[in-house]
Each structure stands twice: as structure tokens, then as C-alpha cells.
Amino acid sequence: MSLTFHWFLPTNGDSRHVVGGGHGTPATESGHDRPPTVGYLSQIARAAEDLGFVGVLTPTGAWCEDAWLTTAMVAQHTERLKFLVAFRPGFVSPTLAAQMASTFQRHTGGRLLLNVVTGGESPEQRAYGDFLDKDARYRRTGEFLEVVRGLWAGETVDLRGEHLRVEDARLVRVPDPVPEVYFGGSSPIAVEVAARHVDVYLTWGEPPAQVAEKIARTRASAEREGRTLRFGVRLHVITRDTAEAAWAQAHRLLDGFDPRTVASVQAGLARSESEGQRRMLALHGGSRDGLEIHPNLWAGIGLVRGGAGTALVGSHDEVAERIEEYAAVGIEEFVLSGYPHLEEAYWFGEGVLPRLRARGRWRHPYGRTAAPSAGAGRP
Numbered sequence: 001m002s003l004t005f006h007w008f009l010p011t012n013g014d015s016r017h018v019v020g021g022g023h024g025t026p027a028t029e030s031g032h033d034r035p036p037t038v039g040y041l042s043q044i045a046r047a048a049e050d051l052g053f054v055g056v057l058t059p060t061g062a063w064c065e066d067a068w069l070t071t072a073m074v075a076q077h078t079e080r081l082k083f084l085v086a087f088r089p090g091f092v093s094p095t096l097a098a099q100m101a102s103t104f105q106r107h108t109g110g111r112l113l114l115n116v117v118t119g120g121e122s123p124e125q126r127a128y129g130d131f132l133d134k135d136a137r138y139r140r141t142g143e144f145l146e147v148v149r150g151l152w153a154g155e156t157v158d159l160r161g162e163h164l165r166v167e168d169a170r171l172v173r174v175p176d177p178v179p180e181v182y183f184g185g186s187s188p189i190a191v192e193v194a195a196r197h198v199d200v201y202l203t204w205g206e207p208p209a210q211v212a213e214k215i216a217r218t219r220a221s222a223e224r225e226g227r228t229l230r231f232g233v234r235l236h237v238i239t240r241d242t243a244e245a246a247w248a249q250a251h252r253l254l255d256g257f258d259p260r261t262v263a264s265v266q267a268g269l270a271r272s273e274s275e276g277q278r279r280m281l282a283l284h285g286g287s288r289d290g291l292e293i294h295p296n297l298w299a300g301i302g303l304v305r306g307g308a309g310t311a312l313v314g315s316h317d318e319v320a321e322r323i324e325e326y327a328a329v330g331i332e333e334f335v336l337s338g339y340p341h342l343e344e345a346y347w348f349g350e351g352v353l354p355r356l357r358a359r360g361r362w363r364h365p366y367g368r369t370a371a372p373s374a375g376a377g378r379p
């Protein structure tokens with residue numbers, strides 16, 4: 001089985017240092033080093049496309065640019081790369097979202113993937129006019145996906161739900177292909193929603209044993225619904241020709257963490273309602289010590305960044321081995337990133353992917369002889 005790899009579009013800015021933010025915390029000053037212009041993001045997207053990444057994830061929230069608008073612009077500078085657009089279902093009607101997705105598919109030749117983000121932080125949700133509590137937001141997400149799925153199937157949908165109501169909703173043109181739905185969440189109600197409605201369940205990069213437990217729990221829930229899911233993991237990556245060089249880069253990033261910034265970010269994240277964020281914080285406990293929590297799995301990113309806070313660190317061979325370890329517990333898709341995103345895409349694409357191809361674990365999605373996109377260049 002060929003594993004699938006996605007990269008990340010840093011619509012919150014990029015840097016040779018870690019750009020913090022997310023889950024109620026603002027982007028750090030390092031995000032101004034390389035502003036998230038369409039030109040720079042398109043350069044990253046073209047590199048990802050040429051190297052063999054299937055898609056790129058774009059985040060959502062007050063700390064970054066709007067994912068829908070940004071990816072619609074960047075898509076015009078790529079040919080085959082897909083866009084894993086993160087969006088929050090409480091901020092737009094399900095009928096309009098289904099229509100937006102259908103339009104995106106037609107104008108990009110079917111290159112949309114959807115990452116449904118229910119929203120883990122009530123203060124940020126309220127800033128957007130959403131005053132539901134966390135469990136209610138997940139129930140609304142289930143209703144939202146029920147409507148969207150029906151519309152994409154060409155049905156006329158009527159729903160009088162707990163939170164959403166539509167009458168005689170239908171699309172003039174359905175998307176072709178129907179976008180796959182990605183989703184993450186560690187709480188019991190999140191697992192219920194995933195089991196009923198999504199295609200790919202995403203988890204942040206916990207040690208493989210913890211990931212295996214989460215996969216087993218979610219897979220069992222999906223089986224009770226008569227469904228089968230795929231599973232993916234969200235990780236950063238620092239890979240070099242030698243392990244020493246990779247860890248030197250990790251230590252350089254760590255040395256750049258201002259203690260006041262770490263304290264401020266950790267205080268903000270400690271107030272998070274997200275079960276996944278709580279699990280991320282538990283990996284490092286706010287301390288700079290003992291950050292290698294599993295061989296080649298480093299929790300340092302989570303000191304200054306909300307959400308995904310772990311990185312694979314090591315030689316190309318070591319990182320390839322860790323990827324195979326995650327694959328052994330059921331992970332099929334990897335959503336990766338690194339600082340800065342342009343250079344790190346090349347380190348991974350030219351260092352790790354050829355090793356996985358040699359082991360029969362990966363093949364280039366566009367063929368080995370795919371020509372580089374116009375304008376693509378190496379840093």
C-alpha cells in the first residue's frame with residue numbers, strides 16, 4: 001500500500017523559527033519574517049506538487065488568512081495539487097458550504113479536500129458570533145455534514161435539527177468528484193461524529209502506542225455505524241542527512257523560544273477546551289526537558305504552538321522508519337510541515353520519500369516522470 005503525504009500552507013506566516021499561534025493564541029512575531037503572500041504560498045505549493053505531496057493543508061482561525069480565499073488563489077498557480085481546506089461548520093450555512101465546495105471542484109478540476117474543524121475554543125468561537133458550547137458544536141457539526149452529504153449526493157434535503165434547519169435545499173450542480181472529508185477530535189462525541197460522517201480521521205502526533213489506541217477506538221465506533229475510515233496523522237518534521245544535523249536544527253529552534261513567550265502560550269493553551277490540545281500539553285508539561293517522548297518524536301514545537309506540537313526529528317532513514325512505525329498501527333496519510341516550509345519540503349521530499357519508495361511504501365502520485373510545474377524552483 002502506498003502511503004499518502006500532504007504538506008502545509010503557512011497562511012499565518014513562515015520563518016526560520018517556529019511560528020506560534022492557534023487554539024486561542026495569536027501568531028508569534030516570527031510569522032512576519034515571511035508574510036503569507038500568494039506568491040510565497042504558491043512557491044511552497046509548487047514545490048510540494050513537484051516533490052510528490054498529494055495535497056496541502058491550510059489552517060483556519062483568527063490567527064491566519066482565510067483558507068477558502070487563499071487556496072482559491074494559490075490553486076491557479078498549480079496543476080494537480082489538492083487543497084485540504086480547513087473550515088468551521090458553524091460559520092456558514094451547510095447549503096452555502098456545499099455550493100462553495102462544488103464551485104471549487106469545478107474551477108480546480110476536482111482538487112478540493114475538506115478538513116472540518118468543529119472549534120475547540122469558545123472565546124474564539126464567540127468572536128465569530130458562535131455561542132454554542134463544545135458538545136453542542138459537535139452535534140451541530142453532525143447535522144451540518146448530514147446536510148452537505150445529502151446535497152453532494154444530488155438529494156433534496158429537509159432537516160429540522162437541534163441546531164440547523166433547511167427546507168427544500170438542493171444544488172443545481174453537484175461536485176465531481178465529491179470532496180473527501182477529513183476530521184479530527186479526541187473527545188467521545190468527536191469520535192461519534194467521525195464514525196458517522198467523515199472519510200479520514202486525523203490525529204495529532206502522539207507516540208505510536210497512543211495513536212494505535214485512538215485508531216482502535218474510532219475504528220470500532222465506525223464499524224458500529226457500518227462504515228470504514230482511513231486514518232492520518234499531523235506532524236512537523238526535521239530531517240537531515242545525519243541525525244546530528246537534524247537534532248542540531250531542533251536545538252536551534254528551541255534556543256529561539258523566548259521564555260516569556262513560552263509561558264504566555266502555555267498559559268493560554270492551558271485554558272483550552274480541546275481534549276486533543278490537553279493531550280498535546282501532557283507530552284511536554286511545559287518543560288524544555290525530556291522533549292524526545294519516543295524515538296525521533298520531539299515535543300518541542302508544542303511549547304510555542306497550539307494544535308500539532310510534535311515533530312519527527314532524525315536522519316532520513318530514521319524518519320522513514322518512524323513513518324513505517326505509524327503505518328504499522330494503521331496510519332495511511334501524513335500531513336507534515338516544517339520551518340521554514342519551503343526548505344523543509346525539499347529536505348523531506350528529496351531525503352525521505354525516495355527511501356520510502358525504495359521500501360515499496362510510496363510512489364509519486366503523478367508518476368516518476370512528472371515534469372516540474374512552470375516557475376518551480378529550489379531554494
